[in-house]
Amino acid sequence: MKKILFIQRRSPYGTGFAKEALDAILMASAFEQEISLVFTDDGVWQLKNQQDTKTLGIKNFSPTFKALELYEVKQIYVEQMALEQRGLQIEDLIIPVTVLATAELRQLIQQHDVILSF
């Protein structure tokens, strides 16, 4: 079994990266690997609660993050600094996460066999 870390660092709707990464995570979860997921930089916006994409004409896919638990993806992290820089708090997020200091994020990256950054 490999330990795979997905790093989400882009905002949700400017590009297709966030949605594609989420699809890849759900797919990877079928292969019984150990999957972790971390949100940093603008990636933290993906977890912002109460998203409304009507004027963008794009589907709001943020509710799909709530399905991660059903897909056995339970190790979900957010970098503290990324939240702070954007004036976000853990209560603003759509799912429960573990907050990491930057040094802890560095450790997390080192502990994984495969890093996929989106």
Place this chain on the structure above:
Amino acid sequence: MSHLVVKDRLIKTDPEGFLNNLVEWDETVAEAIAKTEGIILTPDHWEVIRFLRDFYQAYQIAPAIRVLVKALLDKLGPEKGNSIYLHTLFPAGAAKQSNKIAGLPKPTRCI
């Protein structure tokens, strides 16, 4: 462009029969789609269809089969929480056919 006719309504679908406009779905549309698939809907089918629609409403995706099976197992017990049961209800592919009848998008992941 393909379509279904349901009580004088023209419902557009893709070539495989998935609805173009998801809000046009209702129970009569489900029955019409099922008919084109050679299925007569029973309460057992409706149980799965409602589950899929609730899941989509909550998470904006169609569940992977193993997630669907697990959820049915938790909710309805081992007799209905297994993939063989789903295949007897939806013989042309538990994921694809059930989502089509439930008026949901074609599942992108087949695992």
